[in-house]
Amino acid sequence: MTVFQAVLIGFVYYFANSAWNASLGLYTLYRPLLGGLIVGVIMGDIETGLAMGLRIQFIFMGFMSTGGSMPSDSTLAGLLGTALAIMLRPTLGDGALDAALSMAAAIGVLGTFVFIGRMTWNTIFIQKAVDAAHRGDLKALFRWHVTIPQLVLATVTIIPITVFLLTVGNENILNQINQAIQFALIPLSVIGKLLPTLGLAITLNAIGKRNTIPFFFIGFVLSQYLKLDIIAITILGVSVAFLVYFGFNPFNKMKMQTPEDITVDQDDDWS
Amino acid sequence: MSNNDVQTNRVELNLKDVRGAFWRWMFFCHSCYNYELYQGMGITHALSKAMSKLYPNRAQLGKELSKHTIFFNSATHTGSIIHGAVLAMEEERANGAEEITPELINSIKSGLMGPLAGLGDSLVQGVMVPILLALGITLTESLGVAGPLIYTALISIVVLGLAYVFWMQGYKLGTEAIGKIINSGLMKNILGAAGILGCIVLGGLVSNYVSITTSVYLPLSTGNFVLQTNFLDKLMPNLLSLATTMGVYGLVRKGVKSNKILLGLFIIGAILGFLGILGPVPVFE
Numbered sequence: 001m002t003v004f005q006a007v008l009i010g011f012v013y014y015f016a017n018s019a020w021n022a023s024l025g026l027y028t029l030y031r032p033l034l035g036g037l038i039v040g041v042i043m044g045d046i047e048t049g050l051a052m053g054l055r056i057q058f059i060f061m062g063f064m065s066t067g068g069s070m071p072s073d074s075t076l077a078g079l080l081g082t083a084l085a086i087m088l089r090p091t092l093g094d095g096a097l098d099a100a101l102s103m104a105a106a107i108g109v110l111g112t113f114v115f116i117g118r119m120t121w122n123t124i125f126i127q128k129a130v131d132a133a134h135r136g137d138l139k140a141l142f143r144w145h146v147t148i149p150q151l152v153l154a155t156v157t158i159i160p161i162t163v164f165l166l167t168v169g170n171e172n173i174l175n176q177i178n179q180a181i182q183f184a185l186i187p188l189s190v191i192g193k194l195l196p197t198l199g200l201a202i203t204l205n206a207i208g209k210r211n212t213i214p215f216f217f218i219g220f221v222l223s224q225y226l227k228l229d230i231i232a233i234t235i236l237g238v239s240v241a242f243l244v245y246f247g248f249n250p251f252n253k254m255k256m257q258t259p260e261d262i263t264v265d266q267d268d269d270w271s
Numbered sequence: 272m273s274n275n276d277v278q279t280n281r282v283e284l285n286l287k288d289v290r291g292a293f294w295r296w297m298f299f300c301h302s303c304y305n306y307e308l309y310q311g312m313g314i315t316h317a318l319s320k321a322m323s324k325l326y327p328n329r330a331q332l333g334k335e336l337s338k339h340t341i342f343f344n345s346a347t348h349t350g351s352i353i354h355g356a357v358l359a360m361e362e363e364r365a366n367g368a369e370e371i372t373p374e375l376i377n378s379i380k381s382g383l384m385g386p387l388a389g390l391g392d393s394l395v396q397g398v399m400v401p402i403l404l405a406l407g408i409t410l411t412e413s414l415g416v417a418g419p420l421i422y423t424a425l426i427s428i429v430v431l432g433l434a435y436v437f438w439m440q441g442y443k444l445g446t447e448a449i450g451k452i453i454n455s456g457l458m459k460n461i462l463g464a465a466g467i468l469g470c471i472v473l474g475g476l477v478s479n480y481v482s483i484t485t486s487v488y489l490p491l492s493t494g495n496f497v498l499q500t501n502f503l504d505k506l507m508p509n510l511l512s513l514a515t516t517m518g519v520y521g522l523v524r525k526g527v528k529s530n531k532i533l534l535g536l537f538i539i540g541a542i543l544g545f546l547g548i549l550g551p552v553p554v555f556e
Contacts, residue, residue: 018302019298019299019301019302020298022294022297022298022431023297023298023300023301023347023348023430023434024426024427024430024431027395027400027426027427027430028423028426028427031400031404031422033404033407033408033411033418033419033422034419034422034423036419037416037419037420046415046416050411050415050416050418050419053411053419054408054411054412057404057408058480058481061401061404061476061480062401062473064392064396064397065396066388066392066396067344067388068304068306068309068344071529071530072529072530072533102537105533105537106537109530109533118304119304119305119306120305120306122303122304122305122306123305123306123307125303125305126303126305126307126308126311126312129303129312129315129316130308130312130340133312133315133316133319133333133336133337133339133340134333134334134336134337134340135329135333136323136326136328136329136330136331136332136333136334136336137329137333138319138320138323141315141316141319142316144303145299145302145303145312145313145316146299146302146303146316149302149303150302184541186544186545186547186550186551187540187541187542187543187544187545188544189544189550189551190540190541190543190544190549190550191536191537191540191541191544192540193481193482193483193484193540193549194483194515194536194539194540194549195533195536195540196480196481197477197481197483197512197515197516197518197519197536198519198523198529198532198533198536200473200476200477200481200516201516201519201520201522201523202523202529203396203397203401203469203473204470204473204516204520204523205520205523205524206392206393206396206397207393207397207398207465207466207469207470207473208466208469208470208473209463209466212463212466212467212469212470213470214470215467215470215471215474216470216471216473216474216477217474218471218474219470219471219472219473219474219475219476219478220474220475220477220478220513221474222471222474222475223474223475223478223479224478224508224509225508228475229409230402230405230406230409230472230475230476230479231406231409233471233472233474233475234402234405234468234471234472236471237467237468237471237472238468240467240468240471241463241464241465241466241467241468241471242464244463244464244467245460245461245463245464245467246460246464
């Protein structure tokens with residue numbers, strides 16, 4: 001791990017959270033699938049980058065950030081987890097992927113402090129931005145709303161990530177990590193297999209209602225027993241959803257169904 | 272100032288101003304995201320340039336901007352329909368429409384931000400992202416590097432396209448039409464349909480991407496009885512994955528904090544892994 005590579009990974013993390021990605025960071029760089037590839041390119045091991053990106057992505061399959069909350073930092077988990085896997089793989093072999101996966105999940109939890117910290121210290125700058133807006137001073141508004149918060153965010157993300165990667169990338173520390181996790185490889189891989197259920201359950205809870213849960217089991221059976229791939233399931237899902245909500249009554253095609261006509265449950269409470 | 276004077280001196284926003292405000296929103300809505308106003312200054316900053324055209328006088332501009340420096344939080348993409356509509360209202364207000372008061376503008380912002388955030392988060396983060404991610408994962412497994420890149424391109428088009436269409440429609444339609452759409456059956460139907468689609472796809476994802484297995488086996492005189500392959504798989508393939516997901520779903524539904532569940536999964540996984548209850552399926556001969 002060279003200083004340049006470490007800084008570059010730190011910069012990718014900053015960029016994902018910065019103002020310069022047109023609000024696409026949450027949908028692109030936050031996803032370990034892409035983060036893994038980028039770290040793979042930076043560290044010159046695209047194969048491990050892709051493999052690790054996939055594994056960490058499974059954990060964060062159902063990652064949702066709503067209402068100004070950050071359940072877990074999938075960006076940091078994806079970037080640092082992949083970097084660890086690439087560093088450990090030469091000595092640990094494929095076991096490195098399982099070990100780095102559990103570390104990635106833990107890193108994701110720690111990463112939420114970056115979000116909480118940023119939401120907190122920005123309350124200081126926002127006062128200045130409000131004052132600038134009240135004066136009609138657009139230059140000062142840009143300074144306090146964009147320039148300064150972004151400079152601070154870049155500093156507190158890029159420097160710690162660089163230091164972390166250079167510390168962990170040290171040969172002695174890598175050897176210690178190797179020895180420490182050697183005996184725990186199976187439990188670590190079990191944890192890695194349990195974690196995806198959480199994200200999927202959170203998403204199911206967010207979009208599913210009492211009367212749509214049966215469709216979850218239909219999707220499971222279509223995939224597990226009938227071996228349909230996800231594209232086929234999506235096409236079936238779109239068709240069924242359309243039929244239920246827009247095409248149920250063939251004699252009244254033009255009239256849109258109102259929810260009262262078809263929705264059975266009045267309350268979403270399941271208890 | 273009479274109405275006629277105003278009409279002859281009408282200040283109009285052109286397409287460039289409206290688009291400019293849109294890009295300012297997309298880039299800087301979270302540049303100073305904070306626990307006090309959330310996106311409140313994001314919307315103020317997004318509208319500021321266009322409003323400086325409506326109010327060339329700096330003091331007047333500051334006075335008009337000050338109504339926006341309050342709490343606001345919505346989805347970046349679907350929420351942008353509010354900003355489009357608010358920009359149109361500001362344009363009318365600057366041209367003498369006195370019935371458009373700051374209170375009216377803010378009541379529309381705070382009234383619409385919740386429902387539109389719910390719509391956007393369900394549609395995009397709940398349905399589109401998991402589907403496109405599943406596609407990206409499948410493509411990564413078969414094509415390699417192209418997989419993540421195709422996912423990134425597709426989701427970017429969806430999010431930016433949705434945001435742009437919503438912003439421009441908000442500007443064109445105005446608040447009354449938006450209110451009607453939100454309260455109509457159409458939106459409830461779209462949300463309901465998205466819920467069905469999302470649930471079906473999630474079922475497929477659990478089957479594809481969760482694979483919890485037990486390594487328990489009994490050395491019998493007739494041979495080894497492997498619990499996973501000789502019993503569970505015959506009962507129902509991938510039964511443990513489905514059961515675990517439903518168990519976690521039950522906890523989430525009950526309102527257990529996700530970090531607590533995460534910790535629980537760590538501990539349970541470590542214990543069951545050490546004891547050899549969960550883990551790779553043993554293979555004999």
